Amino acid sequence: ISKHKAILFSRPELFDFHGVSMTHYFTDNWENVQNFQVRPDDILIATYPKAGQERPDRQAAHHPSTH
Secondary structure, three states: OOHHHHHHOOOOOOEEEOOEEEOHHHHOOHHHHHOOOOOOOOOOOOOOOOOOOHHHHHHHHOOHHHO
């Protein structure tokens, strides 16, 4: 891999955040995460890590509340 490509594929730096290794991608917006308010009509869709997004998107598209 050329030096230029290695930079493109480098992983973000991890740091300790409340005892958990995190990247700034998740923590820069942490105040909004902590202040998030769940509503009674919210739907939570959870998948296994690296499972992709296609199937949950299709499921949400076919859910009656989206039509």
